[in-house]
Amino acid sequence: MTSQLDRLIESIDSSRNLDEVSARVDEAINSFSVKRAVIEDWDEYVKFFADFYRHVEITVLRLGQGAPDDKMFYFNRCSDLLKKPFGPNGHKAAFEMVRTGKEGGLYRVLKTVADLMAEGYAEREISARIFQYWGSLSDDQKLAAMDEYLAKYGHLLPSELTEGSAARLKFNFPKVLEEHPKMIRRLRRIGR
Numbered sequence: 001m002t003s004q005l006d007r008l009i010e011s012i013d014s015s016r017n018l019d020e021v022s023a024r025v026d027e028a029i030n031s032f033s034v035k036r037a038v039i040e041d042w043d044e045y046v047k048f049f050a051d052f053y054r055h056v057e058i059t060v061l062r063l064g065q066g067a068p069d070d071k072m073f074y075f076n077r078c079s080d081l082l083k084k085p086f087g088p089n090g091h092k093a094a095f096e097m098v099r100t101g102k103e104g105g106l107y108r109v110l111k112t113v114a115d116l117m118a119e120g121y122a123e124r125e126i127s128a129r130i131f132q133y134w135g136s137l138s139d140d141q142k143l144a145a146m147d148e149y150l151a152k153y154g155h156l157l158p159s160e161l162t163e164g165s166a167a168r169l170k171f172n173f174p175k176v177l178e179e180h181p182k183m184i185r186r187l188r189r190i191g192r
Contacts, residue, residue: 005145008133012177014185018122021060025118028059029110037106039098049094050074052110056117081116082109123178130177146170149177156183 002010010016032055039045050071057063057074075091082090094109096102104111137145150169154162161169161176169176 003145003148004133004137004141005148008129008177009180011129012126012181014122014181017125017181018118018185021122021125022115022118024060025056025114028056029114031055031059032110034106034110038101039106042095045095045098046075047071049078049109049113053078053113053117056114060117060121078113081113081120084116085112126181127178130174134174134177142173143170146173149173153180156187 032052039048051074053074054069058065079091082094084090086093094112097104097109098106134142146166146169150162150166154166157169157176161172
């Protein structure tokens with residue numbers, strides 16, 4: 001018989017979340033019209049990436065065409081994502097890649113934005129499932145869930161989380177659950 005924890009772990013598995021969202025993001029990329037491989041004008045770049053971000057969001061979240069069409073809103077969100085891989089001025093670094101076609105050019109920037117969007121959507125979905133699960137448990141059920149998790153997955157965790165009475169794990173258990181799909185995904189990659 002599967003426990004509530006088992007059902008949660010199954011529902012937050014990366015193959016059910018990130019892979020599913022990534023497939024919808026790939027669908028969005030493939031359905032987005034790209035007329036040129038190089039964009040040399042800043043305003044055209046801003047419009048292009050605002051349109052791209054909006055298109056991915058509409059496709060992945062299945063919003064329909066009723067979503068607002070505020071170019072700067074979407075471009076600013078896109079710019080925020082570009083900081084992660086390209087630094088504090090990521091939108092400018094990405095523009096140079098798009099303008100010159102170097103370092104993977106437009107395709108690399110599009111793929112980077114799309115991958116980061118997919119990762120964000122999947123993380124929010126996983127967090128929501130964990131929040132719902134954790135909020136539905138009594139204090140005794142929470143303690144039992146932590147002990148069950150330690151028994152099943154403790155051998156995969158860093159020793160600083162499991163040493164002693166596993167106080168660090170127990171104190172941060174919802175966060176540990178959020179990291180669980182990433183940990184399993186890394187282990188699957190190692191096994192390939």
